[in-house]
Amino acid sequence: MAFITLSRENFYHNLNQIALKTGSLDKIAIVLKDNAYGHGLSLMAKMAHDFGIRHAVVRNHLEATEIDSLFETVLVLGGEALLSDTCSYAINALEQIAGMPEGCRVELKVDTGMHRNGIAADEVDEALAMIRKHALKLMGLMTHFRSADLLSSELFWQQKQFEVVRKKIETAGFSNLRIHSCNSAAILRSKRFDEDLVRVGIAAYGYNELASPFEDVVLKPVLALHARKVSSRKLKQGERAGYGGTFTAPKAMRISTYDLGYGDGWCRGDSDHPYITPEGLPILGRVSMDFIALESDKEAVCMMNDAQDAAKHFNTISYEMTTALSPTIERSII
Ligand SMILES: *Cc1c(COP(=O)(O)O)cnc(C)c1O
Numbered sequence: 001m002a003f004i005t006l007s008r009e010n011f012y013h014n015l016n017q018i019a020l021k022t023g024s025l026d027k028i029a030i031v032l033k034d035n036a037y038g039h040g041l042s043l044m045a046k047m048a049h050d051f052g053i054r055h056a057v058v059r060n061h062l063e064a065t066e067i068d069s070l071f072e073t074v075l076v077l078g079g080e081a082l083l084s085d086t087c088s089y090a091i092n093a094l095e096q097i098a099g100m101p102e103g104c105r106v107e108l109k110v111d112t113g114m115h116r117n118g119i120a121a122d123e124v125d126e127a128l129a130m131i132r133k134h135a136l137k138l139m140g141l142m143t144h145f146r147s148a149d150l151l152s153s154e155l156f157w158q159q160k161q162f163e164v165v166r167k168k169i170e171t172a173g174f175s176n177l178r179i180h181s182c183n184s185a186a187i188l189r190s191k192r193f194d195e196d197l198v199r200v201g202i203a204a205y206g207y208n209e210l211a212s213p214f215e216d217v218v219l220k221p222v223l224a225l226h227a228r229k230v231s232s233r234k235l236k237q238g239e240r241a242g243y244g245g246t247f248t249a250p251k252a253m254r255i256s257t258y259d260l261g262y263g264d265g266w267c268r269g270d271s272d273h274p275y276i277t278p279e280g281l282p283i284l285g286r287v288s289m290d291f292i293a294l295e296s297d298k299e300a301v302c303m304m305n306d307a308q309d310a311a312k313h314f315n316t317i318s319y320e321m322t323t324a325l326s327p328t329i330e331r332s333i334i
């Protein structure tokens with residue numbers, strides 16, 4: 001089967017770069033949602049823990065239970081809220097509050113302009129009253145930025161909104177809350193940091209998706225994807241390979257089939273504009289569910305060692321390239 005290698009050295013390099021921005025490793029919450037952006041939840045959690053990261057963020061309780069023994073706190077962004085000494089649950093909507101168990105640790109997400117999830121600024125008083133009524137433990141106050149990666153002032157506008165809500169909540173008598181708003185793009189472009197935590201995902205995995213004038217932090221991709229050879233064959237000039245026969249051998253050649261396909265989360269793409277591997281091998285013809293063809297005889301080939309480069313080819317972003325990778329692909333740390 002195809003396999004993934006994870007570079008411990010590159011991961012720690014990236015975490016160090018982020019710590020230079022936050023001032024300390026203690027202020028990093030590593031975002032491990034969606035199988036750690038497809039990297040592999042438990043391996044990435046273990047590496048982060050070994051490096052001294054104390055906080056994590058996941059998508060739901062199922063992910064939390066796999067890793068919560070490794071961290072002091074785990075923020076769960078969605079799904080059912082449960083009682084836990086480690087996990088806290090984001091409040092995404094007012095209606096959610098009444099359904100949370102008494103004593104549940106929660107973090108109030110404020111909608112400061114993204115309009116995806118969270119409590120509107122003018123609903124905050126009501127939310128606080130409900131949190132008190134249902135005896136929930138308010139641990140933190142958070143927001144999420146919609147365009148921290150764009151060259152615009154929108155980030156500052158949202159930050160201003162957040163500041164207003166933060167003051168309001170302090171005035172309402174909730175103190176010692178952990179305050180966090182930054183994702184990767186926001187922390188990479190910020191010159192000063194005075195919050196308690198960053199929720200950093202993509203940057204930790206090695207990608208800087210900021211517009212180029214911001215690109216001063218060098219990050220290194222953690223993940224590399226490889227495929228193994230299944231079989232080889234000779235093609236005569238003019239013979240065609242794969243579904244639809246879209247690849248025609250321009251000369252007599254030897255091609256091999258490798259065990260990666262769209263069933264593994266690899267993009268099928270367009271065989272008229274083939275993806276080219278980091279070693280310069282174009283995929284020959286159509287991508288099948290479990291197989292691709294390359295003009296190579298090697299036992300294993302590297303298919304991707306920089307998801308941002310691959311994403312450009314498929315007209316998407318690094319996040320989608322790695323997150324799509326099937327959890328059943330074998331993963332190991334190097
Ligand atoms: C996914 C997510 C993040 C991390 O975003 P990156 O751009 O990968 O750093 C932070 N906060 C929330 C609420 C998220 O959903």
